[in-house]
Amino acid sequence: MREKLVFILFLIALTSICDTINQLFLKSAINSLIPPGGNVRAVLRFIIKLIAVPRVWLSFLFSLISLCIWLFVLSQVDLSFAFSADSMHYIFIALASRFILKERVSLKRWMGIVLIVVGIALVSLS
């Protein structure tokens, strides 16, 4: 039982990591274009332009991997547990921002991350 929980948490971490990589690729692709205006049509045109950027396809690939792992996770555990535990992607994004993008992560954000970790621990205990 305990081993299964660790395995599932590991898989959820894996989907979170894939999501983080996907976000990093997406962000870098978006940054290479001029930002769109506010209306839905401008956003649609922007998305069409975005699809032509190769990095976006890498981002799609990682979301597909993440989706497949996520579906397996959902076949094993409750949705209410899996979705709460999936909030760990905030942790990976903060770590990636700090160590890959070399952004400054504020104290408030680290505190938020600690709260998320405590929350995931509580959710996993039950």
Added chain:
Amino acid sequence: MFKNKLTLKLLFFLVLTDFLETFIHLCFKKSTLLEEGVVITSPFELFVFLQNVFSSPFLLIGLVLVVGTFILWSSLLSRVDLSVAVPICSFSYILIPLASIIFLHEKVSFFRWGGVLFILLGVVLVSLSTSEKGRALE
């Protein structure tokens, strides 16, 4: 600092994305219900599992809604600050356990609600500090 005032209309669409997100994950979970507790030991079994899940109509509905929500969310983000949008959208951390109880008959213990509360506070703290970062960059 804020791109726009948070109008009632924008708030409506932000809350709508919460409900869409909840609905998407319900669909995903529904698509795996027939495969509950499946054991995968070989690439072939993984293939069969994915084939079964991907042929479920629930998964297709979920995927279409993912694309729709992505477009809605991107156009909302050009009008609302991320530090406003994310806390409103983290409402789905409460909606999903509620929907799991109602539609999937899952049991959510007192402990788990406590955990959800911590996660919610954490997400709000993390997203509130995005406005700080924006200020530091200016």
